[in-house]
Amino acid sequence: MSDAYAGPEGQADPTYQRFARLAQAYVGAPVSLVSFVDEVGQVFPGALGLPEPWMSRRGTELSHSFCQYVVSSDAPLVVTDAREVEFLRDNLAIPDLSAIAYAGFPVRDLDGQAVGSLCAIDDEPRVWTTEELAVLADLAQACSSEVQLRSLGERARRAQRAATQSDRHARLLLLMSEAFADAVSVDDVLDTIQRVAVTAAGSRRTAVAVVHEQHLRWVRHEEVDGVPAVLWRDVALSDARWPSVVAVTGGGPQIFEDAAAMAAAFPSTAGLGGDGALAILPLTAATGVLGAVLLRWELARDMDADARSVLSALAAYAALALDRAQLLEARREVAHVLQAAMLTDLPTVDGLTITAAYAPASMGEDVGGDWYDAIALPDGSTALMIGDVTGHDMGAAALMGQLRSMLRGLTWTFQEPPGAILRRLDDANLGVGLRATGSAVLAHLDPPGADGGRELRWSSAGHPPPVLLRTDGTADVLEGEPSMLLGFRAGVARHDHTVTLFPGDVLVLYTDGLVERRRENLRAGLARLVATVVSAASGEPWKLIEALAPAEIRRDDVAVLTVTVG
Numbered sequence: 001m002s003d004a005y006a007g008p009e010g011q012a013d014p015t016y017q018r019f020a021r022l023a024q025a026y027v028g029a030p031v032s033l034v035s036f037v038d039e040v041g042q043v044f045p046g047a048l049g050l051p052e053p054w055m056s057r058r059g060t061e062l063s064h065s066f067c068q069y070v071v072s073s074d075a076p077l078v079v080t081d082a083r084e085v086e087f088l089r090d091n092l093a094i095p096d097l098s099a100i101a102y103a104g105f106p107v108r109d110l111d112g113q114a115v116g117s118l119c120a121i122d123d124e125p126r127v128w129t130t131e132e133l134a135v136l137a138d139l140a141q142a143c144s145s146e147v148q149l150r151s152l153g154e155r156a157r158r159a160q161r162a163a164t165q166s167d168r169h170a171r172l173l174l175l176m177s178e179a180f181a182d183a184v185s186v187d188d189v190l191d192t193i194q195r196v197a198v199t200a201a202g203s204r205r206t207a208v209a210v211v212h213e214q215h216l217r218w219v220r221h222e223e224v225d226g227v228p229a230v231l232w233r234d235v236a237l238s239d240a241r242w243p244s245v246v247a248v249t250g251g252g253p254q255i256f257e258d259a260a261a262m263a264a265a266f267p268s269t270a271g272l273g274g275d276g277a278l279a280i281l282p283l284t285a286a287t288g289v290l291g292a293v294l295l296r297w298e299l300a301r302d303m304d305a306d307a308r309s310v311l312s313a314l315a316a317y318a319a320l321a322l323d324r325a326q327l328l329e330a331r332r333e334v335a336h337v338l339q340a341a342m343l344t345d346l347p348t349v350d351g352l353t354i355t356a357a358y359a360p361a362s363m364g365e366d367v368g369g370d371w372y373d374a375i376a377l378p379d380g381s382t383a384l385m386i387g388d389v390t391g392h393d394m395g396a397a398a399l400m401g402q403l404r405s406m407l408r409g410l411t412w413t414f415q416e417p418p419g420a421i422l423r424r425l426d427d428a429n430l431g432v433g434l435r436a437t438g439s440a441v442l443a444h445l446d447p448p449g450a451d452g453g454r455e456l457r458w459s460s461a462g463h464p465p466p467v468l469l470r471t472d473g474t475a476d477v478l479e480g481e482p483s484m485l486l487g488f489r490a491g492v493a494r495h496d497h498t499v500t501l502f503p504g505d506v507l508v509l510y511t512d513g514l515v516e517r518r519r520e521n522l523r524a525g526l527a528r529l530v531a532t533v534v535s536a537a538s539g540e541p542w543k544l545i546e547a548l549a550p551a552e553i554r555r556d557d558v559a560v561l562t563v564t565v566g
Contacts, residue, residue, distance in 0.1 A: 010043030010058035019118060019143045020046035025398050026135040027128075029120035031097075034107065034143055035067045036116035042067050049121075054097060064093040070104045070117040077117075078103045078133065081125040101126035103133060105140035108286070110151045118143050138327055144286065145324035152317060153177035172200045172310055180321040186329055189321045190220050193293055196317075201310055203295035204276065209244060210291035210322075211237070216244055221294075231272060241268040247280045248289045253315070254280040255308065258300035277301045281315035285323035293318060343559075347376040351448060353564040354382075357541035359549070361513070361557050369396035369438060370511045370559040371404045375411060380447045383411045386509040386561050387440030387463065387486075399436040403429065403486070407442070418442040418459035419494035426461075427490045437487035439463035441509055445501065445563065453500040454565060456507065461486045461494065464512050464522065467533055471504035475530045506539040507563040513556035514549050539564065 016034040024032040034046030043059040044050070054060060062068050066088065070077045079102050082088040093099040104119030118140040120132070156174040179196050183189040190208050197206040207221035215234040239245055243254040243266050256262035256278050263270040276297040283290045293315065301307070346354045356372045369389025377383055385407060389400040403425075410424050422442055429436055443458035443466070458466065458478065462485035466478040480497035501507065508529075515525030525548075532547050533539060539562035549558050 007057075007061040008038075008041035008043050008059035010045055012047070012058065013045035015146055016046030016143070017048075018046070019139055019146075020048045021395055023118060023120055023136060023139050024048050025395050026139075027103075027120045027132045028398075029101075029103075029122045029126075031099075031121035031123075032119070033067075033121070034116065034118050035065075036107070037062075037065060037068050037071045041065065042116075046118075050097065060093070060097075064091065064096055066091065066093055066099060066102050067104060067117040067119065070106050070119070071114045074106055074108075074114040076103070076105045076133070076137070077119075078128055080127050097121070098123035100124050101128070103128045103136055105137050106144075107140055107147055108144045110148045112286070115147065138330075141287065142324055142327040145320050145327070149177070149181060149317070149320050149324070152313075152320070153181065156313075172313070176200055176313060176317045180317045183321050184325065184328075186322065186325045189318065189325045192321070193314075193318045194220055196314060197293065197295050200314060201295055201307075202297070203279075204298045205296045207232075207294040208291065209248075209294070211248060211289060214238070216248060216292065219291075241266060243269065243278075243280050244292050244294065247282045247292050253282065253308075253311065255303050255311070257303055274298065275300065277303065279303070279311055281311055283315060283319035283322055285319045287323055287327075290319060290322050290326070343371060344373070346374050347382070349376050349382050351566045352382060352445070353566060354384075354561070355539075355541055355564075356559070356561040357545055359545050359551075359554065359558045361554055369400035370513065370557040371400050372509070372559045372561040373404060373408060374561065374563075375408060377412065377415075377444075379415060382445045382563075384443040384445060384458075384507070384509060384561060384563060385411070385440065386511060386559060387438055388511045388513075388557075388559075389436050389438035390485075390487075399434065400438075402434055403436045403438070406434075407440070411442070417457055417496045418444055419496040422459050422461050422486070422494045423492060426486060426492055429487055430490050435487055437485055439485050439512075441466060443507075443509070445507075451502075453502050455498055456501050457496050457498045459483070459494045459496050461492075464510065464515060464526070467508040467510075467526075467529060468499065468501070469506040469508065469533050469537070469539060471502065473534060473537065475534050477526055477530065501565045503565050505565045506533070507565075508533060508539045508544070509561040510544070511557070511559045513554065513558035514544065514560060516556070517553075518555075 019034050020032045031049035033044050035042045035044045041059060041061040042065045047058060079085050081100055082094055082102055099121050101122035102119060104117040106114035107116040107118055109115045120136060156177045176196050179192050183192040193208050194206045197203050205222060207218055209216045209218045214237050217234050218232045221232050235242055235245060237245055237249055247254045258277055259275045262278055276299045279295045281293050283292060343358055346356060354374050369391055371387055373385040375383040389396050389403060406428055407425050410421050414421060439462040441458060441460045441463045443456055446455045448454050460480060461483055468476045468478055478499060481495045483494055484492050515529050536543060541560035541562055544560055545558055
C-alpha cells in the first residue's frame with residue numbers, strides 16, 4: 001500500500017472495542033472487528049489484532065472488505081478458507097490483512113438494515129464451531145442494540161436542534177436517551193424505566209413486567225391501597241382478560257384515558273387502582289417482546305399525539321436497553337461460570353485443611369484474572385498458589401487460565417524452591433509470547449517434622465503479603481523482600497522466605513480485592529485484614545470476604561486460599 005493512501009479512516013470507540021475484545025476472548029481468533037460499510041469503504045471502531053498500518057488507520061477500501069458481503073446479503077458469512085471461495089479469493093484482505101478464515105454476523109440499525117458486521121478472523125484455515133458462531137451471533141445482536149440506542153439518541157438531539165416548538169419533546173427524548181445509555185445491568189434498566197416514566201411522562205405509579213417462559217412476571221411494582229396483591233402475580237400469556245397480556249402478545253400499546261375506558265375493554269380490571277389514565281406499553285426488541293411497562297396517572301387525561309409519542313419513545317428506549325442488558329448479563333454470567341470452572345478442586349492432604357473461595361466483582365460489567373490453586377507434590381510437600389492477572393475483562397480471565405496452568409505444570413515438574421519456579425514462569429510466560437502481567441505468591445509447605453512443625457517457604461511476585469494466624473491469637477504479616485510483578489522481564493531475581501507453622505496455625509493467601517478500597521492505602525487494608533483474622537480466630541474464606549469485601553462494596557474480584565495446620 002502506498003503512502004498516498006486516501007481511503008477511509010476511522011477512530012477507536014470504547015464500546016465497540018469492548019465488543020471486539022469479547023469476541024476475541026470467546027472465540028480465540030487472532031483478529032476481531034466491529035466494522036461499518038458505506039459506498040467508499042469500511043471503518044473499524046472496534047478492532048483487535050489487525051496488522052499495521054490498518055490497525056492505526058482503522059479503515060480500508062472495499063477491495064479489502066469481507067464485511068461488505070455480510071451487509072449486502074444481510075446474512076452471516078462463515079468461511080473456512082477464503083482462498084477457496086470464488087467471490088473472495090481475489091479480495092485484498094487475504095494478502096494484506098491475512099484474512100483466511102472468517103465468521104461475520106450482521107450489525108443492524110434502527111430500521112433493521114445491515115450496516116456492518118461483528119466478525120472474527122483467523123490467519124489460517126479454520127472450522128468454526130457451533131458454540132463460537134452462537135457467541136458471535138449474540139454479540140452482534142448486542143452490538144446492534146448499541147447502534148440502535150445511539151441512533152435514537154442522535155434522533156433526539158436532532159429533534160431538539162431542529163424545532164423549537166418541539167423543544168420540550170426533544171428534551172424529554174434526550175433525557176431518556178442519556179438515562180438509558182447509562183443503564184448497564186438489567187436492574188439498572190428496570191430502575192431507569194420507573195424513574196424516567198415519572199420524569200418524562202408524569203405518571204403517578206409505574207410497574208414493569210418481563211416475559212418469563214409462558215408467563216408475564218411483574219418484577220417492579222409498588223403496593224397500593226385498594227389494589228389486591230393477586231394483581232401482581234404471574235399471569236399466563238394465554239390469559240387475554242388482562243391488557244398487559246394483550247399488549248405483549250401482539251395487541252400493541254393499551255392506552256386508556258380513564259379507568260372506565262379500561263374497564264369497558266377489560267371487565268376484569270374494573271375497580272382496580274383508581275380512576276386515572278393508564279397505559280401498558282410492550283417492550284419490543286429485535287429478539288422479541290421482552291415485557292411491558294405500566295404507567296398509571298392519578299387523573300384522567302387526554303392521550304394526544306404528543307403524549308403517545310413520548311410513551312412510544314419511552315418503550316423503544318426501554319426495550320433496547322433491556323435487550324442489551326439481558327444479552328450482556330447472560331454472557332457475563334457465562335464468563336463467571338467459565339472462570340470459576342478453571343479453579344480446580346483442592347487436594348486432600350493429611351494434617352491440613354485447605355479451603356478457598358472466589359467472588360466476582362459485584363459492580364460493573366467486568367470479570368477478572370484472580371485465581372488460587374493447591375497441589376500435593378510427589379515429595380510430600382504441598383504447593384499453595386494465589387495470583388491476580390492484570391486487567392478486568394475476558395482477556396484477563398483467559399490469560400489467567402493459561403498462566404495458572406503454566407505455573408501448575410512448572411511446580412509439578414521441577415522440584416525447586418518457589419523463587420526458582422517463579423523465575424521459570426517469567427521465562428516461559430515471555431518466551432511463548434503470552435506476556436501476561438500480574439502478581440502471584442507461590443509457597444511450599446513441608447510435611448511435619450519431629451516437633452510437629454512444618455516449614456513454609458514462599459516467594460512473592462509483587463503480591464500482597466500472606467497473613468499467618470498463630471494459635472496464641474496473634475497474627476503476622478509475612479512481608480519479605482519485594483520483587484517485580486510477573487511478565488515484565490525474564491530472569492528476575494526472586495527471593496525465598498521461610499517460616500515454621502505449628503498445629504493450629506492458619507495461613508491466609510488472598511488477592512488485593514479483599515483489602516483494597518478507593519482512596520485508602522494498602523497498609524490500612526492489611527491492618528483491617530489482620531484485625532478481622534484475629535477477632536474471628538479463623539481463616540474461613542467466605543467469612544473473610546463477607547467481612548472485608550461484601551457484595552455491596554466489592555468492585556474487584558476476590559480470591560482467598562487458607563490452610564489450617566492440624
